Each structure stands twice: as C-alpha cells, then as structure tokens.
Amino acid sequence: MVDWSGGNDTGSAPRKDAIWACVAREGEAEAPVYLRNRDLAETWLAELIADELAAGRRLCLGFDFPFGYPAGFARALTGRADPLAVWAWMAEHLEDSPAGNNRFDLAGQINRTLGDGPGPFWFNGLKREIDGLPRGLDGRVNPFAERRAAEAQASGTFTCWQMGGAGAVGGQVMTGLALLHRLRGRFPGQLAAWPFEPADRPVVLVETWPTLIDTVVRARTGPGDIRDAVQVSAVAGALSRLEPATLGRMLDVTAPEEGWILGLGHEAALMAAADPLAPPPLRNDCFALPAGVDWTPVDAALALLRDRLTPVTGPETLPLGAALGRVLAAPVTALRANPPQPNTAVDGYGFAGPAPDGPVRLPLCEGRSAAGAPFGGVVPAGQALRVLTGAALPEGVDTVVLDEDVSVGRGQVAFHGPLKRGANTRRAGEDVAEGEVILQPGRVLTPADLALIAAVGLGEVAVRRPLKVGVLSTGDEIVEPGAEAGPGQIFDANRVMLLSMLARFGVAPVDLGRVPDDRDALRERLDGAAGEVQAVLTSGGASAGDEDHVSALLREAGALQEWRIALKPGRPLALGLWQGVPVFGLPGNPVAAMVCTLIFARPALGLLAGRGWQEPWAIEVPAAFAKRKKPGRREYLRARLRDGRAEVFKSEGSGRISGLSWAEGLVELADGGREIRPGDPVRFLPFSAFGL
Missing domain, CATH: 2.170.190.11 (Molybdopterin biosynthesis moea protein, domain 3.)
Known part of the structure; x- marks a missing residue:
C-alpha cells in the first residue's frame, strides 16, 4: 500500500503529507517506509517489484489516488476512451523532480485544450497567474461529472479536478498516473492495471481508499503517530488477510473507463480483515442493549449511541461565502503565512x-x-x-x-x-505559519473561522454535506395546525417543533408530513424517506400498543430496540434502522418528544453529521423551588432564570405544552434521590446550550 503525494521533497525527517509505503505478507504488516520524494519512491517500488518477480511471488500494489477520470475525459484528452492512454499522456507531459513539478501549468494546458473557458481543473496554488487555470470556481466550465461513480459512493473522497487547497488530489492523480505508466514500461507485460485489465498478471495495480477502514485507522493512531503511516499499515494488513474468495468478489468489477476503489461496497469484510475487534458499521442491531438490561440509565444510553454511530455524510467543496455553519470535512492548511511578511x-x-x-x-x-x-x-x-x-x-x-x-x-x-x-x-507568520493546520475536521465553521481561512489564502473549503433528517408525525388523531379538528383530534404541534429544532441544530430538516394509523401507509412513507434522508425522527406510535405502528414496523424489519430509559418526562424510545437509515421513535407527547430530542437525538445526529458528539454546557445556580425527588430516574424540569435563580414550571405534567414556551431551559436532576430546598444548587441547561 502506498500513500502518494504530489508535493515537493519533504525532508529527511518522517512527517505527514509525504509518501509512505508498507508491505504486508501473510497478514503481517512490516514497518511503514517513509519516502521523502517521488524519485526515491519510484526507485523503491521498482526494486520491490523486481524482488517479488524474481522470487516468483505475486504482488497486489495499492495506491490512494484515482486511476481514472470521470467518463468522457479520456476521449477528450487523447481521442480514445482508454484510461491507460491518459496515463501515457500524463507521463509524456509531466515535468517532475524532487523540487517540484508543472502540475498547475499542465492543468491550465488541459483546460485550454478542452475548451474556450476555464475548466474542468481549478485552484491555482501558485503566486503567479496561469493561463486557463482559475484560482476559484468563478467562470469555470466543466463538461464532465464532478466525481466518478466510485467517489459518489465512498465517503471522504475529493474531486480530481481540484489542484490546490484543502483535500486537493489533482496533483496526486497527475504524478501518480505518470508513475504507474513508467512502472508498466519497466516491466512489460508483468503489471495489470485493475479494473481496466484482468487481475491475472504477477503484479496487479489497484486503487485503494483508506477511509473505507477509517474506524480502525483512528483507533490505531495515538499521540505522536503519523496518520499516513498508520493508514498504509492498516490497509496493507487488511488486504493481505482477505480470504481469496472475498478478494475475488472485490475484484469482480466492471468499470472500463473511470476505474474503481478496491473494497468499495465490501466495507464490512474489509473492516473485519483490518481489525476483527473493530466496531462494525451500522446494522440492524446497532441499537441493541447489553443482555439483561431493562431500564437503561441516561448515561448508559448516551454512551451506547456515542460508541455505535458514525458519520454518514460525504464531502463537498464550497466557496467560503457558502460555508458558514457547515461541518469541516478535512484539515485546513494555510497556503501562506499570516501576516505574509513583516x-x-x-x-x-x-x-x-x-x-x-x-x-x-x-x-x-x-x-x-x-x-x-x-x-x-x-x-x-x-x-x-x-x-x-x-x-x-x-x-x-x-x-x-x-x-x-x-x-x-x-x-x-x-x-x-x-x-x-x-x-x-x-512578525511574518506570528499568527499562522505557512503549511500550518489551522482547523481540524468536525468543526462547525463560524464567521471567525471563515476570516481565518480567507487570511491564509484559501477561497474554498471542504465541508460535509448537510445531514438530511426527516420528521414524521403519526396517528389518526393528528390534524394540521389551522385545519378543522373533529372530536378526539388534536393539532400537530410536534412536527413544526421538531423541524424548527433541527434547523437550529445545523442539519437539513425534511418535512415527511403525517400518516394515519395505517401500517401500509407508514411503510410506504418510510420507504420513500429512506432514499431522501439519512435519519428520521417520528413522534407517536413508538410504544407497544395496538396502534403503535412505528415500533411494529421496525420490529417486523428486525431492526427495533425499545429503550426503557430511566427518564422523566419520557416513555420508551424506539430506535432502529429502516433500509439502513436510523429511526428515532420519539414519544407523542410534545414535552417528552422535545426532551428526548435534546438529550438523545441531538448528540446522535451530531455524530451522523460528522461534527462529533456534543455535550450541552450547563451552569450551577440556586434553586427558587422546593422538590422531593425519588431515586431511579433522571428528571428534566422546564425552568427559567430569574434574579440568578432557577424557577420551574408550575406543573410537571408532560401534556402542558405552555411550559415549553414559558421555559428558557431545563433543570437536570440526577438519577439518585434528593430533597431540594430553595437556595440549593441545581444544574441548569439553557436552551441556548442546545443551539435553540
């Protein structure tokens, strides 16, 4: 496995953003090798291939860059719909040395060749202007797709058209394809370029993507470790441990022009080979409680969610003006110092x-x-x-x-x-040095962050796409607000509340409407939602009664867990998957629905969105009330601050919606028993702590 780089010589000391390689045999990975520039890397690879051929062994050689461009590019550039012709074109036109290469000029040349306007390549990372290569996306004309089919399915990938800035792989692709062409020339007939050629030669070149086993990589990367070194070791080890039949299924791909990522669509098998003890991806029992658990403490329920959910949103690149509030998808590295000069x-x-x-x-x-x-x-x-x-x-x-x-x-x-x-x-760089990582993935971008990114020379930033969360109300008794309510009917207060809360959380709310107590109608609505959203919040129908169709459908799908959480207000929280989409079945009572959303759904959605687990902040204030609390459940009281003291709503009844409007936050009372007198300290969570 090779972690490739399109940059300059990185020096004698091992560092990140360089070239790393690792050999694994019989399931055991050797020590990762640091290669400071592409010349040394090419020599090392040629010697490895020669040694393996001489020993009569077969070699699977993986690289972390695309082997092809989106459909149509090969013919436009070379006159043939042959990705290997693009490899040869890159090798002929690329000028490369340890001190640098002409990748930016080459991108401009291709843009000029393919049309009158700038595009498809973009982001000139040099100080001088380059004819045909824009610095940003303004005026860009791209006659091809932004991403290949493989990249549309793999999380964390970046477009091959971006030549500079955070997450840019354009230079890696150009220098990498030129390398592969030269290696094929050194060993005629011995190297197969998969999936363009059958994997039946002594050496098979494959495209890999370490993010397919990112959970393992993150778990193995400790303080002081270089992530690139950990990645090549983890991927090489995983590939070498695969059963032949499993590897055969991974190689059974038809992608004649764009290429494919080895293991894409087989992440579970690849993860298992990388680390049999690694947490698995979401599956039907991802919300399962440990055996013997009945009533679940709040902290235990939160820990289970935190451990079992992972990001599901992919990346995209946006201009800074459109990136406010978005979740950063990749580290942001300063293109120049701030200040740039004394x-x-x-x-x-x-x-x-x-x-x-x-x-x-x-x-x-x-x-x-x-x-x-x-x-x-x-x-x-x-x-x-x-x-x-x-x-x-x-x-x-x-x-x-x-x-x-x-x-x-x-x-x-x-x-x-x-x-x-x-x-x-x-002093020059007294604020930020050139090449310094200024922001880490998972951060929600603020106006100050955008100012910092702009100050170090970046006009675009890689962010995660917004998490789409659907909200669905269920029940025959529910009617739309403002409509005519018949006997026994109530207005749908939950849906408008939950949609508004989601918007404040920074996700993309999707109104899935309401369905009656009809299991087939609910199934049809969930089926449609599974292709539109990445998580669903339902209210009502989440218990175990005759008309609780949400829990019944999830149970039929084999994907239901009813968490009897030791929480007040709140009833059982139904958690499950519908066609791979997490479903949070909230209580129908608006007060309980809001509390369960704040305490459980909000941090879980943060993980799914890639922003990480978010604990609400709290302050300790004197109580302006008296209460005797029994042990066993955690309680949340609607509260507000007056004169620095926490007042609570006159009634704890979870049907009193007016208390939500009256309140400015929640008083949290721990699981144990307690007698509270006026002046005693209590924990107050303002609604602003949840982003409301």
Whole structure:
C-alpha cells in the first residue's frame, strides 16, 4: 500500500503529507517506509517489484489516488476512451523532480485544450497567474461529472479536478498516473492495471481508499503517530488477510473507463480483515442493549449511541461565502503565512532598531511604505522611512516609532528613546505559519473561522454535506395546525417543533408530513424517506400498543430496540434502522418528544453529521423551588432564570405544552434521590446550550 503525494521533497525527517509505503505478507504488516520524494519512491517500488518477480511471488500494489477520470475525459484528452492512454499522456507531459513539478501549468494546458473557458481543473496554488487555470470556481466550465461513480459512493473522497487547497488530489492523480505508466514500461507485460485489465498478471495495480477502514485507522493512531503511516499499515494488513474468495468478489468489477476503489461496497469484510475487534458499521442491531438490561440509565444510553454511530455524510467543496455553519470535512492548511511578511502595526517611521536612550535624530529616506503599496527599495542604515499601518516592512526596517512620539522637519525625524528592536511591528507568520493546520475536521465553521481561512489564502473549503433528517408525525388523531379538528383530534404541534429544532441544530430538516394509523401507509412513507434522508425522527406510535405502528414496523424489519430509559418526562424510545437509515421513535407527547430530542437525538445526529458528539454546557445556580425527588430516574424540569435563580414550571405534567414556551431551559436532576430546598444548587441547561 502506498500513500502518494504530489508535493515537493519533504525532508529527511518522517512527517505527514509525504509518501509512505508498507508491505504486508501473510497478514503481517512490516514497518511503514517513509519516502521523502517521488524519485526515491519510484526507485523503491521498482526494486520491490523486481524482488517479488524474481522470487516468483505475486504482488497486489495499492495506491490512494484515482486511476481514472470521470467518463468522457479520456476521449477528450487523447481521442480514445482508454484510461491507460491518459496515463501515457500524463507521463509524456509531466515535468517532475524532487523540487517540484508543472502540475498547475499542465492543468491550465488541459483546460485550454478542452475548451474556450476555464475548466474542468481549478485552484491555482501558485503566486503567479496561469493561463486557463482559475484560482476559484468563478467562470469555470466543466463538461464532465464532478466525481466518478466510485467517489459518489465512498465517503471522504475529493474531486480530481481540484489542484490546490484543502483535500486537493489533482496533483496526486497527475504524478501518480505518470508513475504507474513508467512502472508498466519497466516491466512489460508483468503489471495489470485493475479494473481496466484482468487481475491475472504477477503484479496487479489497484486503487485503494483508506477511509473505507477509517474506524480502525483512528483507533490505531495515538499521540505522536503519523496518520499516513498508520493508514498504509492498516490497509496493507487488511488486504493481505482477505480470504481469496472475498478478494475475488472485490475484484469482480466492471468499470472500463473511470476505474474503481478496491473494497468499495465490501466495507464490512474489509473492516473485519483490518481489525476483527473493530466496531462494525451500522446494522440492524446497532441499537441493541447489553443482555439483561431493562431500564437503561441516561448515561448508559448516551454512551451506547456515542460508541455505535458514525458519520454518514460525504464531502463537498464550497466557496467560503457558502460555508458558514457547515461541518469541516478535512484539515485546513494555510497556503501562506499570516501576516505574509513583516509589517507595521501603527502609522509612524521605520528604521533598523533598537534606538538608544535619549534623543534620536534620523534622516528621512525618500518615499514611504503603505498597505498594498510597499516601498520598493532598501532603507540605508541610520535612516528612517515613513510607514503606514499594515504596510510591509522593507529591507532595512525592523522597528517603528509612533507618529505621536516624533517631530518631523528639514528631512529628519526626531524622537526620544529607548525603543526595543521590533517595537510596533508584526512578525511574518506570528499568527499562522505557512503549511500550518489551522482547523481540524468536525468543526462547525463560524464567521471567525471563515476570516481565518480567507487570511491564509484559501477561497474554498471542504465541508460535509448537510445531514438530511426527516420528521414524521403519526396517528389518526393528528390534524394540521389551522385545519378543522373533529372530536378526539388534536393539532400537530410536534412536527413544526421538531423541524424548527433541527434547523437550529445545523442539519437539513425534511418535512415527511403525517400518516394515519395505517401500517401500509407508514411503510410506504418510510420507504420513500429512506432514499431522501439519512435519519428520521417520528413522534407517536413508538410504544407497544395496538396502534403503535412505528415500533411494529421496525420490529417486523428486525431492526427495533425499545429503550426503557430511566427518564422523566419520557416513555420508551424506539430506535432502529429502516433500509439502513436510523429511526428515532420519539414519544407523542410534545414535552417528552422535545426532551428526548435534546438529550438523545441531538448528540446522535451530531455524530451522523460528522461534527462529533456534543455535550450541552450547563451552569450551577440556586434553586427558587422546593422538590422531593425519588431515586431511579433522571428528571428534566422546564425552568427559567430569574434574579440568578432557577424557577420551574408550575406543573410537571408532560401534556402542558405552555411550559415549553414559558421555559428558557431545563433543570437536570440526577438519577439518585434528593430533597431540594430553595437556595440549593441545581444544574441548569439553557436552551441556548442546545443551539435553540
């Protein structure tokens, strides 16, 4: 397994974002190998292939970059719908050395060849302009698909058209395909390019994607470990442990032009080979409680959700202006330092410091340095230059004295010292260094984050697509708000409440409407939802009565768990999967539905959305009420703060919807028994802690 890189020589010390390789034999992975540049990597690979051929062994050689482009590109570039012709074209036109390559210029050349406007390649990562290669997506024309069919099915992949910025793989593809073409030339007839050629030669080249076993990689990556090294070891070991029949099924793919990712669609088998003890993907019993568990404590239920759910949203790249509130999908690395060069923090006069104690007179150098209009020369020693706030400091200036502290006249500037070297200036990169990772995946992007990303030279960012969550109300007694309610009917308060809550959580709410107490109608609605959303919240029908059709259908599908949670307000919480989509069956009572959504669904949806598990923050305040609580259940009281004390709603009845509107948060009372008197400390969770 090879983790490839399109960048420059990374130096002698092992580091991330470099080239790593690992050999595994008989299920045992050798120590990962650090290869500082592509020349060394090619030599290492050629020697490995030669040794294996000489020993009469077969070799499966995996690389983590696409072997093909979206359909139509090969013919447009080479005149033939043959991906191997693209390999040859890249090898002929790519100029590469440890110090760098012409990948950006090559992308511009291809864009110019394929049409009049910029596209499909984008993101010029160099300081100079490149004809045909735009820096962003503005004006881009792409006659091909953004992603291959394989990438549309694999989470965490990136488009091959992006040449720079976070998650860019465009350079990896160009340099990687050129390498593969040269290796095939070194060993004629010995290397098969899968899936374009049958895997029946001594050496088979395959495309891999380590994220298919990301759970194992994350579990094995400890403090100080280099993730790339862990990835190649985990993937190589997994592939070498596969049973021949399993590997045969993975290789049985028809993808004549775009290529395919080995193991895609067989993640469970690949995960099992990577680590038999690794947590499995979501399956029908992913919500199953341990044997013998009846009433489930709140903390135990939360721990089960946290351990068993994983992200289900894929990535996309957006301009910064459209990324607010989205979940970051990949680390963000600074393209340049901030500040990019030393500059002045004030209006004043710059010189080479320090300045001694006492009066100082310096002749003025002609000209000035202003923000966006730097001084073009060198300031001679012993002279000063007029500088304005934010201006780049020219050579010969490292210290600035403020306007307010100087006298100017007769071509001189005078002031009183002492003044330390570097006074009133900002060092280059003192905020962010070039190449520094400034934000990690899983972060929900704020306006401040977008400002930081823009300041280090990025115009786009890789984010996760919004998690789509459907909301469905059930029951014959439910009618639409504003409609005419007959005898025994009530207005649907839950659906509008839950949809609004989801919008505040940062996911994409989808209104699935309401269905009567009709099992076939409910089945049809869930079937439709499974192709539209990635999670479902239902209200009503989640218990075990005759008309509780949500739990009944999930039970029929073999995917129901009824959690009897030791919680008040709240009844059994039905959890299950419908065609692979998690379903949270909430109580029909609005107060219980809201509390269960805040305490259980919100953090679970955060995991599914890729933002991680979110604990609400709480404050301890004096109680403005008295209550005797029995042990056994955790209780949540509708509450608000007045004069720094927590008041609770006059009634604990879960049918009192007015209490939700009255409240500003919840008072949480722990599982044990307690007698609360006014002034005693209680734990208050404001609704703002949940994003409401």
